[in-house]
Amino acid sequence: MIQRSSCLKTLIQSLRVTTPSSSPTKLAAYNCYTSQPASSLQEVSKPSASSPSNGDEYADVDWDNLGFGIMPTDYIYMMKSSEDGSFEKGQLNRYGNIELAPAAGVLNYGQGLYEGTKVYRKGDGRLLLFRPDQNAIRMKMGADRLCMPCPSIHQFVDAVKQVTLANKRWTPPPGKGTLYIRPLLMGSGPILGIAPAPEYTFLIYTSPVGNYFKEGFAPxxxxxxxxxxxxxxxxxxxxxxxxxxxxxxxxxxxxxxxxxxxxxxxxxxxxxxxxxxxxxxxxxxxxxxxxxxxxxxxxxxxxxxxxxxxxxxxxxxxxxxxxxxxxxxxxxxxxxxxxxxxxxxxxxxxxxxxxxxxxxxxxxxxxxxxxxxxxxxxxxxxxxxxxxxxxx
Structure with a gap:
């Protein structure tokens, strides 16, 4: 049986809800906000040696007609748990199919979670993520409910940064869409009886997307x-x-x-x-x-x-x-x-x-x-x- 500490302690320490102060002002109140690194989560990760080395600024995509669907990009990120339930160093791999045992926990008993976040491109080419630490915290909550070990908040955010940089050319131009980031956590180890899987895989893939609903911005x-x-x-x-x-x-x-x-x-x-x-x-x-x-x-x-x-x-x-x-x-x-x-x-x-x-x-x-x-x-x-x- 996998021995691991509960995610609950980390959650209690991490879930610090800030109560916003009420203010009668409207949009102007946000114009004074300053963009500064709030924590170590915002330190830029160095791209892996597996990152693309070509100088293409953009992939060959019809950015004006993006829908919300799968468009394979260059790289995915993968990380597997060790015997004690902790996660080892992950790596970037070329985008492609993954191999699973027929008896994998995720296939037989649905032991899996997913998250979703987006990457925005600024006019100067810089990439922006929105609250990825909150996705990491929510995955920890789900992992605890489904009896799964999970990457730490730092590992999660660092992995999102790596896969984002590796697929930068797939991030749409400003105003044309976003790069959707899909982290997955699944019981990849084989298990026949109803029990937690013996091994887990954390995986992230990406896809450039437009509006979710076909109506666009219509009500x-x-x-x-x-x-x-x-x-x-x-x-x-x-x-x-x-x-x-x-x-x-x-x-x-x-x-x-x-x-x-x-x-x-x-x-x-x-x-x-x-x-x-x-x-x-x-x-x-x-x-x-x-x-x-x-x-x-x-x-x-x-x-x-x-x-x-x-x-x-x-x-x-x-x-x-x-x-x-x-x-x-x-x-x-x-x-x-x-x-x-x-x-x-x-x-x-x-x-x-x-x-x-x-x-x-x-x-x-x-x-x-x-x-x-x-x-x-x-x-x-x-x-x-x-x-x-x-x-x-």
Missing amino acids: LNLYIEEEFHRASRGGAGGVKAITNYAPVLKPITRAKSRGFSDVLYLDSLHKKNLEEVSSCNIFLVKGNTISTPATSGTILQGITRRSIIEIASDQGYQVEERAVPVDELMDADEVFCTGTAVGVAPVGSITYQGKRIEYNIKAQSVSKELYDILEGIKTGLIEDKKGWVVEI
């Missing part, structure tokens, strides 16, 4: 699902387990065949409170109050979600994390979704029990205001006071 049309549930209490809905996603494929496919963008789920216990959309968290706006379902074990703790909560609080909004009854959709002034892939996306309509609720999307909406600030910080157009941006 989303959501369908509230009542027959199926995304997660239940005591399950793994609060972590980014791979097993959370296959069960939502059927309701998503059904909803999209009816012309909807995505599915909004209700809680499985009472079937009356909002949970989250298949790929993102949800927010309701009423006056100066912004409400979002509390992450109580069934809802993923989105990094974009947490960032928007902090930005909104800084902007003087009252933000509530609580149980949000589905009936409140009727009176909401505005509804929007947040996520790494979707960013901040306004909702144009929600259909529930055969009734369609429509929202008037204004040019100066709350979601647009928060989106502009968040994207400004991510892309370096607004200086970063919070230490969220890592420049490499």
Whole structure:
């Protein structure tokens, strides 16, 4: 049996939630933020000797027509656990298929997690990461839930930096998209009985992407699902387990065949409170109050979600994390979704029990205001006071 220390102690030390001070000022408040290294996580890693040596600034890609799909890049990053559960030094490998035993834990029992973050290119060519340490912390939480060892926060962030630099030419020009980073942690060792795998693989691949939804920046049309549930209490809905996603494929496919963008789920216990959309968290706006379902074990703790909560609080909004009854959709002034892939996306309509609720999307909406600030910080157009941006 693999002997390893729990990730819990590291989490307690690492999860320092900063309570933002409320301020009535709007966009101007962010213009005074200074971009400075906040910790050792922001020290630039030296590219491996395996990094590409060619001088091509950009890969041969039609940057104006990027969708959200797989486009193989030059390199992936791989790191395996040792017998005691710790992770050894990883390395960059050429992009390609990987080999797994038929009895691998991830294939037989779904022992796997994934993360997602993006790389932005500035006009001067510099690359920016957004809060990669938070992805590392969330992976640790998921690893603890699924009985897996995991890379340290430093190892995770350093690996993301290495694979980003190795695939720099695949990072789209400013305003044309982003380089999507997909870290995976899986039970790669063979196991027949239901038990933790004897070996684990940490892997990162990348792909240049455009907008997640085919509608682009058009308002989303959501369908509230009542027959199926995304997660239940005591399950793994609060972590980014791979097993959370296959069960939502059927309701998503059904909803999209009816012309909807995505599915909004209700809680499985009472079937009356909002949970989250298949790929993102949800927010309701009423006056100066912004409400979002509390992450109580069934809802993923989105990094974009947490960032928007902090930005909104800084902007003087009252933000509530609580149980949000589905009936409140009727009176909401505005509804929007947040996520790494979707960013901040306004909702144009929600259909529930055969009734369609429509929202008037204004040019100066709350979601647009928060989106502009968040994207400004991510892309370096607004200086970063919070230490969220890592420049490499």
